[in-house]
Amino acid sequence: MLLCDFHIHTKYSDGSVELRRTIDIFGQAGFDVIAITDHVVNGDNSIGKFARRFKFSVTAENFDEYISSIKYEAQRAWDKYEMLVIPGIEISKNYISPDKSAHILIIDIKDFIPACMNYERIFLDAKRQDTLIVACHPHNMSDMSRDTLFLWNNRDKYAKYIDAWEIANRDDVFNVISLKKYPYIANSDFHKVRHLYSWKTLLNCEKNVESIKQCIKHNKGVAITLFRN
Amino acid sequence: MTLFWIFAGITIIGLACYGLQIWAVRATLKKQNGASEYCPPISILKPLKGLDDNLFDNLASFCAQDYPEYEIIFALQDHNDPAYKVARKIKDKYRGRDISIIVERCGSGMNPKVNNLIPAYKVSKYPCILISDSNVMVGSDYLKEIAAHMDDPNVGLVSNIIRGIGGRTIGSIFENLHMNSFIAGSVCFLDKFLKMPCVIGKSMLMRKIDLEAIGGFKAVKDVLAEDFVIGKLIHASGKKIALSNYAINNVNDYYGIRRFLNRHTRWGKLRWRLGGVKYISELIGNPVFMASIPMLLWEASRLTVSFALLVSLVKVLGDLYLGKKAGSDLNPLLYLLAPVKDIIIGIIWFVPLASNTVVWRDNRYIIGKDSALFPCPDTGMWSWRYRVFDAIKARVA
Numbered sequence: 001m002l003l004c005d006f007h008i009h010t011k012y013s014d015g016s017v018e019l020r021r022t023i024d025i026f027g028q029a030g031f032d033v034i035a036i037t038d039h040v041v042n043g044d045n046s047i048g049k050f051a052r053r054f055k056f057s058v059t060a061e062n063f064d065e066y067i068s069s070i071k072y073e074a075q076r077a078w079d080k081y082e083m084l085v086i087p088g089i090e091i092s093k094n095y096i097s098p099d100k101s102a103h104i105l106i107i108d109i110k111d112f113i114p115a116c117m118n119y120e121r122i123f124l125d126a127k128r129q130d131t132l133i134v135a136c137h138p139h140n141m142s143d144m145s146r147d148t149l150f151l152w153n154n155r156d157k158y159a160k161y162i163d164a165w166e167i168a169n170r171d172d173v174f175n176v177i178s179l180k181k182y183p184y185i186a187n188s189d190f191h192k193v194r195h196l197y198s199w200k201t202l203l204n205c206e207k208n209v210e211s212i213k214q215c216i217k218h219n220k221g222v223a224i225t226l227f228r229n
Numbered sequence: 230m231t232l233f234w235i236f237a238g239i240t241i242i243g244l245a246c247y248g249l250q251i252w253a254v255r256a257t258l259k260k261q262n263g264a265s266e267y268c269p270p271i272s273i274l275k276p277l278k279g280l281d282d283n284l285f286d287n288l289a290s291f292c293a294q295d296y297p298e299y300e301i302i303f304a305l306q307d308h309n310d311p312a313y314k315v316a317r318k319i320k321d322k323y324r325g326r327d328i329s330i331i332v333e334r335c336g337s338g339m340n341p342k343v344n345n346l347i348p349a350y351k352v353s354k355y356p357c358i359l360i361s362d363s364n365v366m367v368g369s370d371y372l373k374e375i376a377a378h379m380d381d382p383n384v385g386l387v388s389n390i391i392r393g394i395g396g397r398t399i400g401s402i403f404e405n406l407h408m409n410s411f412i413a414g415s416v417c418f419l420d421k422f423l424k425m426p427c428v429i430g431k432s433m434l435m436r437k438i439d440l441e442a443i444g445g446f447k448a449v450k451d452v453l454a455e456d457f458v459i460g461k462l463i464h465a466s467g468k469k470i471a472l473s474n475y476a477i478n479n480v481n482d483y484y485g486i487r488r489f490l491n492r493h494t495r496w497g498k499l500r501w502r503l504g505g506v507k508y509i510s511e512l513i514g515n516p517v518f519m520a521s522i523p524m525l526l527w528e529a530s531r532l533t534v535s536f537a538l539l540v541s542l543v544k545v546l547g548d549l550y551l552g553k554k555a556g557s558d559l560n561p562l563l564y565l566l567a568p569v570k571d572i573i574i575g576i577i578w579f580v581p582l583a584s585n586t587v588v589w590r591d592n593r594y595i596i597g598k599d600s601a602l603f604p605c606p607d608t609g610m611w612s613w614r615y616r617v618f619d620a621i622k623a624r625v626a
Binding site for chain 1: 279280282283284285286311312314315317318321322483
C-alpha cells in the first residue's frame, strides 16, 4: 500500500516550513506519494486581500515559479526517496460566513486557476487540465474558526464535479462523507512539522500519477490510517 | 554574603572541572587511532521504534560504509511501526547490501531496546556486533575507524563521542548544546581522568564472545542503562573499553522541549540510581546553575548578577569551543542559550531525588539500584498518583 498525503502547505502560502524541508520531512518518514497544495486565495474580499498582501497565497504571477520549484524537488524526492511529489493548489474561497466558504484541492495542476472565478468555472477548468478535484475539510471541524461548509451544503449541485472528499483532515473525521458513500481520502493539511502525525491515505495501486488519480476517482483500494509515532 | 561566597567557591570548583572536561574532549579528539587495517566482519544491529528526525538518512549512512564485509539488521517489534516503512525503503534502495528486517514482538525483559535487540542478535551471522541507535548518522569511514580498535584483543568494547547536530526547535537546540558540552565532556573526563568506562548506547562495537562471557543480552534485559551496564561488565571481565575519537552525529532537528525535559529527567534518574552520592558532582559541575542560585534565591545585587553573568559568559565560550572542536553545525549565536539550558538542567537535577519512576517508550517503570527496572503497579496505595497525572495529561492533550 502506498502511504500518501495530498494536502500539504509550504512557505509558498501559510505553511511554516519551506518546500525543500517539507519534502525531506515526508521523505525521511517513508512516504510514497505527496501533493504540495498551497493556497490560491480569492482576492474579491478583505480576507483574501489580506492573504495576498502578506503573501499567504500563490498568485498568477508566481505560479510558474511555484510549479517549477515543485517539479525540481519532485525529481530530487524521486531520486532520493522514491517518493512521488505531485503539484497542486488549494483553491481557498474564504468568507466570514462558513456557509459561503469552501476549499478545493486541485491535484496535478498544469495551469493557474484563479480562486475568484465561480465554482462551475473552477471545476471545468480543473477538469480540462485532467486534475484530481478534492473537497477538503467539507464539514464541521474541531477548530471552529475555519469551517468551510459551502460544498457540503450544496453537494447536490456540485458533487458531480468532485472526484473525492476529505473524510478526515488532520485530527478530524467527517462521518457524513461515509454516510453519503462519496469517494474519500484523508490528509494532514500540513502547515507545521507536528502535523505530520495525522490522518493519511493508503492506496493500493501503482506509484504513478495516472494510477493514483484513477484509484482515488474509482475509490477502490483506498484506506485511511491515523499516522502516529 | 557568606552564602554567596560558598556558592562562588562551588562555582569555581565547577568551572575547574569544566576546564578539565574541555581538555579531556580536546585530548580525545586529537588522539591517534593507529594505522591498523583490521576489518573483521560486523553485524550492525539497529533497534527501531518510531520515527526519529532524519531517519531515512541515518539508516542510509550505514548502507554507504566503505567496509569489506558487514550486514545490517533492522529490528522492530511491530509491522505497524512507522519506522518499518522507512526500513523497507532503505532495503529496496540498497539492494546490493546485506540488509535484513526482523519484526518480532519479544517480551523477554523490561528494557524495550534489549527486547528489540535479542531477535536481531539471534540472526546475526558475524563474530562482531555493532549496536547502533536509529538517531545516529555516520560518515562512510565510520566502520573502518572503530573496527581498527578491535585489532587489540584486549579491547572488549568500542564506543564513540557523540555530536549533536541539526536544531530547528528550542528543544533540539537545548539537546544539541547539552550533547556537545555536558555529555561529550563527561564521557571524555571519565575516560581520561578516572579510567571509568562510560558507554553510551548510540554506538557499541563488541565481540559476541565478550558479550556472551558477561551473560549476553539476558544480563541486561531488566535494566534501564543497558549500555552502561554492558560496558561496566565487560570492563569488570578484564577487557578494555576504547573510546574512539570518531564523532558520530546524533541528529536532533525537531525535538520538542517536553521531550528534552523527559529525556534528561529519565537520564538523571538513571545516573542517580547508578552513581548514588556521586550524582551530586553533576550539580557541582553545573557552574551556571550554582552561580545563579544566590541571585535567584537571595538577592539580585550587582555582585551576584555580575558573577552569574561572568560565569555564563565563560560557559558560553567554553561550549562554543567544544561545539567547534566536535564539528557541530549549531549557529554560534545559539550558544548564548547555553546558560538557560544549564539552569533548566540544574532544576531537573532535583527530580530524581523525589521520584523513582520513568516513562520510556510509553511504558512506566519503577527504577531501582543500578537502574534495574520493575513494573509499575496499576493498583495499590501509591498508584493513584500516576492515574491522576495520566488523567491530567489526557485532559490537557
